[in-house]
Amino acid sequence: MKKTELSAPSGDPAAVAAYVASLAGELAQLARVSGLPTLAYLLEMAKLEARNTAAAGQEDPAKAERETPA
Numbered sequence: 001m002k003k004t005e006l007s008a009p010s011g012d013p014a015a016v017a018a019y020v021a022s023l024a025g026e027l028a029q030l031a032r033v034s035g036l037p038t039l040a041y042l043l044e045m046a047k048l049e050a051r052n053t054a055a056a057g058q059e060d061p062a063k064a065e066r067e068t069p070a
Contacts, residue, residue, distance in 0.1 A: 014053075014057030015060040017053040018050070021047050
């Protein structure tokens with residue numbers, strides 16, 4: 001089995017989360033077409049969580065502070 005090198009982003013949590021979302025989506029599709037529905041479902045959940053994390057990390061921190069109830 002050939003080992004593939006990944007060029008994952010580092011340092012920026014939002015970028016890493018977006019990258020994880022992309023990979024999880026591809027793995028979910030692979031699992032689905034291979035007849036692994038439970039694994040596909042779990043990978044989809046991981047993709048959604050990573051996507052939400054990435055989106056939250058890209059928000060304007062000042063805006064988030066203004067919207068936080070005191």
